[in-house]
Amino acid sequence: MTTTTIAPVAPSKPWAPTPLEILPSILLLVGAAVASYVIVAITPMKGKLAYAFLFFVIGTTLIAGRNGLKRGRSALVDSLASSIAFTGAAMVFLPVASILWTTVSNGVKGLHWTLFTQTMFTASFSDPISKGGLLHALVGTLYLIFISIVVSVPMGVLTALYLTEIKGPGSGFIQFVVQAMSGVPSVVAGLFIFASLIVATPIKASAIAGALALSILMIPTVTRTAQEVLLLVPNDLREAGQALGATQWKTVATIVVPAARNGLITAVILGVARIAGETAPLLFTIGGSDNLNWNPFKNYQGALPVYVWKGLMLGTPESIQRAWTGILVLLVLVLILFVLARVFGGRRIKTK
Amino acid sequence: MTQRPTPPAPREITTKPRLSDRIFRGTVTGFGMASLVILTLIGLFLALRGFQTFKHEGFHFLTGVKWESVTSDAGKVTNNFGVGAMLVGTVLIATVALIVGVPLSVLCALYLTFYAPERIKKIMVSVVDLMAAFPSILYGLWGFFVLMPMVQYWAGLLFKYLRWIPVFNAPQPFFERSPFVAGMVLAIMIIPIVTSVSREIFAQTPLDRIQAAYALGATRWGMIKTVVFPFGSSGVVGGAMLGLGRAFGETVAVFTVLNIVFKVNLHILYGMGGNVASMIILKWGEAVGDETKALLAAGFILFVLTLLVNMAANTIVKRTLKSGK
Amino acid sequence: MSPAEDMNNETPGEDMSIDSKVSSSALADVANARSAAREPGKAPMGSGLEARGIHAWFGKHHALENVSLDFASGTVTALIGPSGCGKSTFIRTLNRMHEFIPSAAMAGEVLLDGKDIYAKGTDVTKIRLQIGMVFQKPNPFPSMTIGENVLSGLKLAQLKVDNKEDLMQECLERAGLWNEVKDRLGAHAGGLSGGQQQRLCIARSLAVKPKVLLMDEPCSALDPGSTLRIEDTIGQLAQSMTIIIVTHNMQQAARVSDYTAFFLSDGGPGNMIEVGPTNEIFSRPRDQRTENYVSGRFG
Numbered sequence: 001m002t003t004t005t006i007a008p009v010a011p012s013k014p015w016a017p018t019p020l021e022i023l024p025s026i027l028l029l030v031g032a033a034v035a036s037y038v039i040v041a042i043t044p045m046k047g048k049l050a051y052a053f054l055f056f057v058i059g060t061t062l063i064a065g066r067n068g069l070k071r072g073r074s075a076l077v078d079s080l081a082s083s084i085a086f087t088g089a090a091m092v093f094l095p096v097a098s099i100l101w102t103t104v105s106n107g108v109k110g111l112h113w114t115l116f117t118q119t120m121f122t123a124s125f126s127d128p129i130s131k132g133g134l135l136h137a138l139v140g141t142l143y144l145i146f147i148s149i150v151v152s153v154p155m156g157v158l159t160a161l162y163l164t165e166i167k168g169p170g171s172g173f174i175q176f177v178v179q180a181m182s183g184v185p186s187v188v189a190g191l192f193i194f195a196s197l198i199v200a201t202p203i204k205a206s207a208i209a210g211a212l213a214l215s216i217l218m219i220p221t222v223t224r225t226a227q228e229v230l231l232l233v234p235n236d237l238r239e240a241g242q243a244l245g246a247t248q249w250k251t252v253a254t255i256v257v258p259a260a261r262n263g264l265i266t267a268v269i270l271g272v273a274r275i276a277g278e279t280a281p282l283l284f285t286i287g288g289s290d291n292l293n294w295n296p297f298k299n300y301q302g303a304l305p306v307y308v309w310k311g312l313m314l315g316t317p318e319s320i321q322r323a324w325t326g327i328l329v330l331l332v333l334v335l336i337l338f339v340l341a342r343v344f345g346g347r348r349i350k351t352k
Numbered sequence: 353m354t355q356r357p358t359p360p361a362p363r364e365i366t367t368k369p370r371l372s373d374r375i376f377r378g379t380v381t382g383f384g385m386a387s388l389v390i391l392t393l394i395g396l397f398l399a400l401r402g403f404q405t406f407k408h409e410g411f412h413f414l415t416g417v418k419w420e421s422v423t424s425d426a427g428k429v430t431n432n433f434g435v436g437a438m439l440v441g442t443v444l445i446a447t448v449a450l451i452v453g454v455p456l457s458v459l460c461a462l463y464l465t466f467y468a469p470e471r472i473k474k475i476m477v478s479v480v481d482l483m484a485a486f487p488s489i490l491y492g493l494w495g496f497f498v499l500m501p502m503v504q505y506w507a508g509l510l511f512k513y514l515r516w517i518p519v520f521n522a523p524q525p526f527f528e529r530s531p532f533v534a535g536m537v538l539a540i541m542i543i544p545i546v547t548s549v550s551r552e553i554f555a556q557t558p559l560d561r562i563q564a565a566y567a568l569g570a571t572r573w574g575m576i577k578t579v580v581f582p583f584g585s586s587g588v589v590g591g592a593m594l595g596l597g598r599a600f601g602e603t604v605a606v607f608t609v610l611n612i613v614f615k616v617n618l619h620i621l622y623g624m625g626g627n628v629a630s631m632i633i634l635k636w637g638e639a640v641g642d643e644t645k646a647l648l649a650a651g652f653i654l655f656v657l658t659l660l661v662n663m664a665a666n667t668i669v670k671r672t673l674k675s676g677k
Numbered sequence: 678m679s680p681a682e683d684m685n686n687e688t689p690g691e692d693m694s695i696d697s698k699v700s701s702s703a704l705a706d707v708a709n710a711r712s713a714a715r716e717p718g719k720a721p722m723g724s725g726l727e728a729r730g731i732h733a734w735f736g737k738h739h740a741l742e743n744v745s746l747d748f749a750s751g752t753v754t755a756l757i758g759p760s761g762c763g764k765s766t767f768i769r770t771l772n773r774m775h776e777f778i779p780s781a782a783m784a785g786e787v788l789l790d791g792k793d794i795y796a797k798g799t800d801v802t803k804i805r806l807q808i809g810m811v812f813q814k815p816n817p818f819p820s821m822t823i824g825e826n827v828l829s830g831l832k833l834a835q836l837k838v839d840n841k842e843d844l845m846q847e848c849l850e851r852a853g854l855w856n857e858v859k860d861r862l863g864a865h866a867g868g869l870s871g872g873q874q875q876r877l878c879i880a881r882s883l884a885v886k887p888k889v890l891l892m893d894e895p896c897s898a899l900d901p902g903s904t905l906r907i908e909d910t911i912g913q914l915a916q917s918m919t920i921i922i923v924t925h926n927m928q929q930a931a932r933v934s935d936y937t938a939f940f941l942s943d944g945g946p947g948n949m950i951e952v953g954p955t956n957e958i959f960s961r962p963r964d965q966r967t968e969n970y971v972s973g974r975f976g
Contacts, residue, residue: 010784011734011782012782014795014796049505070800074571078572082467089463092483102494170385177387180659181391185629185658188398188654248377283633312492334487563777567809568829569806582818583820
């Protein structure tokens, strides 16, 4: 009984539901939608909330009921659980969609070219948005980001190197401290820079003071991401370097860090994304200028979040329009950073 | 600074690489200590600047519900600073945030770990990461203009049907800018951290136990109940506490949506309340002299509070993750 | 009663010549002794498991090719072969554990009592109740007591039982663990030794009364003493159910099984090379590759 010719067999997934099997569930959901529409129409229950609530209750009950009838009680409970888990995920998704939508739809109304070439020096927040611009805020935010990078990246990466390469006796404790530091409220970071620098040293409210406050928030982010990436560098690479007679310094500088380069760039980007939109610490530390200030060490500085803050606090229709447009520009900045972080592949390690 | 025993003297002179390594290790160790130094300095400076307030107010600073600085006709200044009402508000708002945010986050994490198809999972993980990157002032703006009208409506329903429960009662049906609204905004803001910690923990559930449950004929929910929850529940508590730390420290978003009033208000639907962080922002603008010091003291209280919550949370999460390995 | 022998890749030209070379090996003696001790026909007839033309894939990787095997009820079948030959993949297709790997795909049929367990509309949880599984590493639920562990399958499948204590005792006795744990059923399962934990896992599988028990290298994480006790247990269980055991250990296959199937991969997908009564596989294998493996020339 020899089988010499094997007919080609195609891989299949008999456990995956076919469209025909999904169809009843879809029909039930359509039924639930119709039912909730009818109930809203004929009972005193009204509003979007009523639609959503009824649709959820009727839909889950119908689908769970069908599964329960087919396969018994445990299938019913299982089906209920998956519906509820899915609803939870959907309810996390909804606010994000709403936030993006409202920001874009409200923000674009105020977009115009001179926004990026003018400042608020000659305009007031309650003027129509066509007057004045946010150049000063954009410049301020870029200054803040740049200085924060200069301060936090060496600190963060070296701390990460301490935790992964040196693994000194205190590294467990330092790890704990870094985690604790990532929970420091942003308002406290601002207060600290005020209490330590602005009160007691010649450094007054300026871009540098703001950036130092932001660095307190950025260092833990950079450290933790960089550490994650460095841990992914295979240990044989380190051993190979040291077996060739290289010192630890050379091994780290020429093998470990280059191997983790893309991940380290991601660490920096995530750190910047963390601080780019921070508002609270800046309220104590940069003074919130309405004019361009090219000197990061002296005099009040503006920033995008502070621009939004001022617009929001004034509360006139024109100033709120400014806030929306400002937050749109800020959001675009954050989105660019976010996409960049993804492009650099985050946790991938170059082993070649 | 060195970590290893000093090598014999002659060799130290002749081998340069050792020197470079010692410099390297010294530098890296020095920077490794930086976060510890910064954290200590934060505590030190805030305590130092706030010292006068602590000394003057004593324990009353934590329990007092008044925040006033009165200058009499004779020019004598009487200060009465207490963050009691704001502490109550902080806890109240954070509790609302946890009650709403944590179940949503856990459900989302469960869905992502055990239910979602690969493609949806990737998209949703990005969405949650993006939420974490949104500036808090964006949440404030959106919360004020989009969420608040909806929440006001929900508050109306709660008031109408559940008024007999004390927290849902209110002296008047005035639901705008209430702790409930602030709690809802915070609930959305803590979702990213709680979701990602829960997801990390659920993903660590030992595979052999999962398989054991399935091999016994468990449904997916049965498996989650018998294996995932016993393993991950304490870690999820840790994740929720990390969220609590965030909620305690949130400033701008709360300030935007909340009507800050220096009174203890336990009616979450009623439009007044406050938290320590947003109160600091509110009072900062016109504060001079003693009041500034009192605000720095309040900052110190907030710092210690969040630090303790975060440390406890991190310890719990770490222990859970270890137990899965 | 004999497993289907219509297998692929059979090379009939070689089988006669190797007959005498291996017949005196120690393994063959063990297997002969066992088959002599076992009374044929004592096992109940009825429900058997039948795999027909099973293929398995992980993504593009073709892991298992066209395996057909009959498992008669009341027999112990050992699946042997070097690592990566697809035997574990095969056993996981038999109770639909294969599909938990997202990239997994398969072809073929598995018939339980003549019904395809992969047929559309089949409730997979009911299938797994009838085809139990014991894993490589003992995996009791650490949050439960010993007693709760035994009954956990009932709770998971929401089955009702009249007398839980009796069932618990029966399962623990059949798994050979009762005497060791009867005084501490309320203790947590984590306190047991590795071998005891594995027997607890066997007891747990028995509580839902499966017709077939799959064992995926159940002793590979255990010490020799515990291994022997588990093998005793397998011998006891074989009186009343069908057992399929994957093992790396040929001694074990010779000691516990009635039939042995040899799996091998030549770099491509895993194949079943040959199947037969265990004493024959170890004394007179028909395939040269089987002989090379059982005589220890590779693997």
